[in-house]
Structures are given as structure tokens and as C-alpha cells.
Amino acid sequence: MPRTEQMIAQGLTLVDAINEALYQEMERxxxxxxxxxxxxxxxxxxxxxxxxxxxxxxxxxxxxxLSESGIMGTAIGLAMxxxxxxxxxxxxxxxxxxxxxxxNHAARYRTRSRGAVTVPMVVxxxxxxxxxxxxxxSDSPEAIYxxxxxxxxxxxxxxxxxxxxxxxxxxxxxxxxxxxxKRVYRSYREEVPEGDYTIPIGQAKVLAEGTDLTLVTWGxxxxxxxxxxxxxxxxxxxxxxxxxxxxxxxxxxxxxxxxKTGRCVIVHEAPKTAGFGAEIATTIQxxxxxxxxxxxxxxxxxxxxxxxxxxxxQYLPDAAKVSEAVMQCLAY
Amino acid sequence: xxxxxxxxxxxxxxxxxxxxxxxxxxLAKDAxxxxxxxxxxxxxxxxxxxxxxAFKLQRSKRMGTYPQNKGQEACAIGAGFSLxxxxxxxxxxxxxxxxxxxxxxxxxYIFLHWMGDERGxxxxxxxxxxxxxIPIGTQMLHATGIAWAFKMRKEARVAMTFFGDxxxxxxxxxxxxNFASAFQVPCIFFCQNNQWAISVPREQQMNSATVAQxxxxxxMPCIQVDGNDLLAVHKAAKDFVERARAGGGPAFIEAVTYxxxxxxxxxxxxxYRDPQEVEAWVNKDPMIRLRKYLTAKGLWNDAKQAAxxxxxxxxxxxxxRAAEGIEKPAVTDIFDYTYAEMPRELxxxxxxxxTSSLGQRPExxxxxxxxxxxxxx
Numbered sequence: 001m002p003r004t005e006q007m008i009a010q011g012l013t014l015v016d017a018i019n020e021a022l023y024q025e026m027e028r029x030x031x032x033x034x035x036x037x038x039x040x041x042x043x044x045x046x047x048x049x050x051x052x053x054x055x056x057x058x059x060x061x062x063x064x065x066l067s068e069s070g071i072m073g074t075a076i077g078l079a080m081x082x083x084x085x086x087x088x089x090x091x092x093x094x095x096x097x098x099x100x101x102x103x104n105h106a107a108r109y110r111t112r113s114r115g116a117v118t119v120p121m122v123v124x125x126x127x128x129x130x131x132x133x134x135x136x137x138s139d140s141p142e143a144i145y146x147x148x149x150x151x152x153x154x155x156x157x158x159x160x161x162x163x164x165x166x167x168x169x170x171x172x173x174x175x176x177x178x179x180x181x182k183r184v185y186r187s188y189r190e191e192v193p194e195g196d197y198t199i200p201i202g203q204a205k206v207l208a209e210g211t212d213l214t215l216v217t218w219g220x221x222x223x224x225x226x227x228x229x230x231x232x233x234x235x236x237x238x239x240x241x242x243x244x245x246x247x248x249x250x251x252x253x254x255x256x257x258x259x260k261t262g263r264c265v266i267v268h269e270a271p272k273t274a275g276f277g278a279e280i281a282t283t284i285q286x287x288x289x290x291x292x293x294x295x296x297x298x299x300x301x302x303x304x305x306x307x308x309x310x311x312x313x314q315y316l317p318d319a320a321k322v323s324e325a326v327m328q329c330l331a332y
Numbered sequence: 333x334x335x336x337x338x339x340x341x342x343x344x345x346x347x348x349x350x351x352x353x354x355x356x357x358x359l360a361k362d363a364x365x366x367x368x369x370x371x372x373x374x375x376x377x378x379x380x381x382x383x384x385x386a387f388k389l390q391r392s393k394r395m396g397t398y399p400q401n402k403g404q405e406a407c408a409i410g411a412g413f414s415l416x417x418x419x420x421x422x423x424x425x426x427x428x429x430x431x432x433x434x435x436x437x438x439x440x441y442i443f444l445h446w447m448g449d450e451r452g453x454x455x456x457x458x459x460x461x462x463x464x465x466i467p468i469g470t471q472m473l474h475a476t477g478i479a480w481a482f483k484m485r486k487e488a489r490v491a492m493t494f495f496g497d498x499x500x501x502x503x504x505x506x507x508x509x510n511f512a513s514a515f516q517v518p519c520i521f522f523c524q525n526n527q528w529a530i531s532v533p534r535e536q537q538m539n540s541a542t543v544a545q546x547x548x549x550x551x552m553p554c555i556q557v558d559g560n561d562l563l564a565v566h567k568a569a570k571d572f573v574e575r576a577r578a579g580g581g582p583a584f585i586e587a588v589t590y591x592x593x594x595x596x597x598x599x600x601x602x603x604y605r606d607p608q609e610v611e612a613w614v615n616k617d618p619m620i621r622l623r624k625y626l627t628a629k630g631l632w633n634d635a636k637q638a639a640x641x642x643x644x645x646x647x648x649x650x651x652x653r654a655a656e657g658i659e660k661p662a663v664t665d666i667f668d669y670t671y672a673e674m675p676r677e678l679x680x681x682x683x684x685x686x687t688s689s690l691g692q693r694p695e696x697x698x699x700x701x702x703x704x705x706x707x708x709x
Contacts, residue, residue, distance in 0.1 A: 070507030077477015248675030286689035
């Protein structure tokens with residue numbers, strides 16, 4: 001939607017940036033439609049689609065039945081028939097009922113049909129904990145989808161990246177799962193270009209350059225890692241990498257950094273075992289074995305069910321846990 | 333307060349030609365012409381022979397598992413004949429080969445599919461259909477979405493999706509029906525109720541008197557037809573397709589038919605089916621009644637049948653030759669259609685044909701220096 005005075009003066013939140021990308025792309029491309037539970041009149045439960053239905057009408061910003069597999073499956077059909085659907089699954093926990101359609105169909109149709117039938121769509125999904133939500137509203141399932149050939153998996157951490165990555169995702173010829181870290185939705189504002197710009201899928205961003213240790217993370221954890229950097233001794237030089245794209249993984253950026261630093265800590269909210277950090281650690285030992293000065297460390301969620309919110313802060317990686325892991329890895 | 337009726341509905345059953353080839357003259361007036369019946373009977377014969385040929389190929393290890401269509405051809409052909417080729421969209425399960433061929437799918441593609449070759453799913457441009465759908469009941473949502481796109485773009489096109497009685501137990505079936513109804517999209521739901529979902533009979537699959545009545549929950553017009561009666565299937569399909577094309581919304585057809593063969597070549601229905609039940613349905617075969625009808629009309633005789641059998645055999649030989657004559661796919665095909673643009677790690681695996689990493693640095697795999705996107709076309 002057009003920018004408000006607050007946005008002009010103070011910048012955009014993550015919600016604002018995603019909303020602006022949707023608005024601009026719907027204006028540019030009549031094939032783009034948004035569909036999902038409460039995305040229309042109500043503007044989505046997080047207000048990400050706020051105002052879009054008023055501008056583009058109920059036929060392009062569609063309130064669907066409460067039916068995740070229905071949303072995913074019909075979006076696949078729309079995409080096959082030449083539209084550019086953007087289904088929203090209200091919370092990551094509700095990807096469960098849509099899993100079959102996403103993984104067994106959206107992800108596989110290009111291969112199954114040897115390129116004859118394709119599914120260009122962006123599945124928008126709020127993700128992660130830290131917002132005092134009920135059960136199944138706080139999980140981090142990105143590794144499941146990164147383990148699905150045929151899907152691309154994004155998780156921007158900043159308003160700037162969110163807008164540029166979402167525009168890339170909508171224009172991508174393949175299905176993209178676009179995870180939006182809820183904890184960041186309104187946590188801060190930043191300057192975002194008003195015009196059209198894209199950020200390539202599959203490119204990580206080096207947020208801070210450093211020489212002693214590489215910190216790899218994505219999503220809301222980027223901000224915890226940033227906070228951790230402020231708590232470290234001044235003579236410690238950490239390189240902070242925000243993946244932005246989980247799949248396809250930007251191996252080059254990670255490998256180049258770890259070859260330089262010889263040490264790496266990976267941070268994610270999802271449970272540790274078989275989390276995406278495991279893939280990164282393996283990749284590092286495959287490519288950087290002789291450069292390593294310490295075992296690659298993971299700071300992750302526990303291998304438990306995500307607790308209800310009274311204990312969620314104890315579950316989630318925070319700046320203190322990250323700092324501790326960094327110092328231990330440096331001392332190894 | 334007296335109790336009022338909140339909702340009332342009925343399900344009609346349509347049969348135009350009975351199993352002896354006798355038609356209801358009043359209903360037949362509105363049905364297809366004798367010329368069409370003659371042509372479609374011959375086409376059905378061709379499809380039947382292809383089906384038997386596929387079965388034999390499997391038995392001689394020249395094809396993988398194959399699900400026979402035998403006995404259900406009136407469903408596929410009657411429904412398919414109601415659609416406009418290149419305009420309307422078919423979203424199949426895997427027991428309506430005849431409809432797919434009728435709408436432009438090269439015949440050997442189905443054979444390729446069951447020979448374990450994805451090129452059988454590579455629907456040619458201009459052919460409006462999805463490939464065969466192996467999991468049960470997932471495709472109705474895709475059909476609904478496709479029909480929805482037609483409605484959004486104000487195109488006078490219809491999508492038709494096929495599935496069996498078992499599929500109507502799946503959640504996706506109900507989600508598709510609800511979406512199609514809520515958004516009034518031009519989608520026809522065609523249920524081939526062949527009485528068996530592998531070994532589970534329809535009566536055990538559901539406690540509903542008809543499958544068609546499931547549409548009533550979504551306020552969708554529905555009908556139950558004799559699925560072995562080409563004329564009834566076509567009449568029902570044509571009426572609903574025209575209605576949908578004119579903006580009337582979705583509809584549901586339950587075609588009562590029978591799976592004469594095993595579920596697939598990997599199945600043995602003798603383990604769970606009464607042979608007398610099968611025998612009774614053999615006599616209701618859609619081809620038998622059409623032949624009787626055409627013979628009575630003086631449009632068919634033994635000489636014509638012999639010529640048809642010969643032509644169908646000839647056709648099957650050519651189809652098998654096309655399916656078996658194609659070169660084995662390049663092994664790189666397993667990589668090349670995962671994404672439109674090949675991710676770098678996948679490109680490395682493709683070039684080295686392994687996933688172990690030593691010796692797999694990009695430069696060792698013959699790729700550009702780091703940072704340059706790998707592009708495969």
C-alpha cells in the first residue's frame with residue numbers, strides 16, 4: 001500500500017515491506033493473486049495483506065475457506081493454469097495439513113512432467129517463536145522444506161531483504177516457501193527503497209566482516225546474533241552471515257568465510273538434531289576440513305516440542321547463548 | 333414452533349441404454365447421434381485392445397505395474413466427448429486413458445509412464461491435461477484451481493477431474509468440492525465408482541447410499557448415471573459442462589461402473605472378490621451393449637467387427653513400437669527438471685554423478701569460479 005507518513009519518516013517494518021512488495025507486484029502483474037485465511041477484508045492476522053483487497057478486489061485478494069490443503073492445492077492449480085498465486089498459510093504449524101500438496105505436488109510437478117507442467121507460486125508463512133502465541137504457532141520447520149527437492153526456501157530477517165526477496169520469489173518460475181519471522185514483523189524499522197528491486201535467491205549476506213569466527217544464521221536469530229556481537233570483547237572479530245535463502249544454500253559465501261576464520265557457530269531456532277545447521281556443519285567439514293581450528297558449533301532449539309510461551313525464551317537461542325558458544329569456540 | 337424442513341434434495345439416476353443395448357427412446361432423443369455412437373464404439377474397441385496390450389506387456393516384463401481400464405471405458409469416452417479439445421482441461425486419475433488419448437495425448441505416452449519413464453508425463457503443448465495422478469484424491473484440488481483461473485480470466489473453459497469411489501474418502505476431495513462450490517468455478521467432478529478401492533468394497537468405504545449425494549453437502553448439482561452406458565455418461569457430462577461453461581458453476585457425476593480387472597497387475601482380486609459378482613458385471617460391459625445396439629440398427633456386423641479388431645491390433649503394435657523404440661532417457665534428466673535454473677550444488681552432482689564431496693569443488697567439477705551462477709539449459 002502507499003507509504004504512510006510514519007513509514008516515510010521512520011522507515012518500514014517487515015510487515016510494511018512485505019505489504020509493499022505485494023502491492024507493487026499485484027499492480028505490475030495482473031496474474032498475481034493472494035489467497036488464504038483472513039487475508040482479504042481483515043488484511044491477514046498479522047495485517048501483512050492490509051488494504052490490498054480494497055485496491056485489488058475480492059477476486060485477487062481472496063478470503064478462502066479454512067482449509068490449508070485446499071489453499072495449497074488450488075494455488076497449485078492456479079499456478080499450473082498461468083496465474084501467479086501467493087497462498088498464505090496463517091502459521092507454520094498449519095503447513096501440516098498442506099504438506100502433501102506442497103511436498104508431493106508443488107515441488108514435484110516440474111520433474112514429474114519433465115518440464116511440461118510447472119508451479120510458479122510463493123507460499124507465505126509466518127514462522128518461529130517469541131511472540132507469546134499458542135501451540136503450533138511458534139515452530140521453525142524450515143529444514144523439512146529445505147530437504148524437499150523442487151522447493152526453494154527463503155527466510156528474510158530484515159525489511160529490506162524481505163521486499164527484494166519477495167519480488168524475486170514471485171517472479172521465480174518455481175515454488176518458493178517464503179518464511180516470515182514473526183518476531184521481526186514489527187520489531188524495528190529501516191530504510192527500504194520505494195522502487196522495484198530484487199535480491200537474488202540463493203545469496204547469503206555478510207552482515208559484519210570478521211576474521212576470528214564465522215557466525216551463520218537466518219530469520220529472527222539474525223537479530224539475536226547481532227545483539228551477541230555487542231556483548232563480545234572488542235578484540236574478537238566475528239563475521240556474521242545471514243543466509244536469507246535456506247535452499248538453495250549459498251555454499252560459497254560460507255566456505256569463503258570459514259576458510260578465512262577457521263571457526264564457525266551456527267544459530268537457529270529449530271531443534272538441533274537434523275536441523276538445517278547440521279547440513280551447514282557437514283558442508284563446512286566437506287569443504288574446509290584443513291582450515292578448521294575448532295569443531296563447528298550449533299546453538300539451536302532443544303530437541304523438544306516447542307514449549308508454550310511461559311518457557312519459550314528458555315527454549316530459543318538468545319544473545320547470551322550465542323556469545324557463550326562463540327567464546328568457547330574461540331577458546332578451543 | 334413446528335419443525336420445518338431446512339434442506340431437501342434427491343439424487344437422480346440416469347440410464348439411456350440398458351445392458352441389452354435397448355434405449356429409452358424419449359431419453360435417447362436428446363442423446364448422441366448414431367454416427368457418434370458408431371465412431372465412439374470403434375474408438376472404445378481400440379482403447380480396449382491397448383489396455384489388453386499393456387496388460388500383456390506387464391506379464392512379459394516389458395512394462396511395470398499397470399492398472400487396467402477394462403470395463404470402464406464408457407466413463408472416460410462419454411465424459412471426454414463432452415469436452416472441447418484444446419480448450420477444456422482434463423485432470424485425470426489413472427483409469428481414464430481413453431479420455432486423455434481422445435484429447436490429444438499421444439497413445440504411447442501412457443505406455444511410457446507405466447514403463448517407468450517420465451517422458452510419458454511430458455504433456456505436449458496445446459494438449460490441455462495433467463499427467464496421470466498416482467496418489468489418490470490429490471488432483472481434484474488442482475482441477476479446482478485450474479477452473480478457478482479460467483473463471484478469473486473470464487475464459488469460457490471448463491476443467492474436468494476424474495477419481496474413484498475410494499478417493500471420495502480423502503480430505504482433499506472435500507476441500508476441493510468446498511472450494512469449487514464456494515467460488516463457483518467451472519469444474520466437473522467425475523467419480524468412476526467402480527465398486528472397489530483395491531480390496532475394499534464401496535459399501536465398506538462409506539455408509540452413503542450413493543457417492544453422488546456427497547455433492548449435496550456442497551450444494552452442487554449431481555447425478556448418478558449408469559457408467560457403462562455411453563449415452564447416459566455423455567448426456568450428464570454434456571449438460572453439466574455446458575452449464576459450467578455458461579457460468580453455472582461446478583457439478584458432480586457419479587458413474588456406476590465396475591473394475592473388471594485387478595486393481596493393477598500387482599494385485600490379485602480373487603483374494604477378495606466373489607467370482608459371481610465379476611461375472612454379473614462382465615455382462616454389463618459397455619462394449620457388449622453398444623455392439624448389440626449398433627447391430628440392431630444395421631450399422632454393425634461381424635465383418636466390421638473383424639476389421640475393427642484387426643485395425644485395433646495394428647494400432648496397438650504401432651503404439652508399443654513407439655513406446656519401446658524410444659531411447660532410454662539421459663541420466664542427466666533426473667537433475668534437469670528439478671528447477672528451472674539449476675542450483676550450483678545440484679550442478680556439481682550432475683557433472684560428477686556422485687554426492688561424495690572429495691574432488692567436488694566447483695572448479696574440479698568444471699564449473700566457473702565461485703560466485704558465478706551456474707546456468708544449465
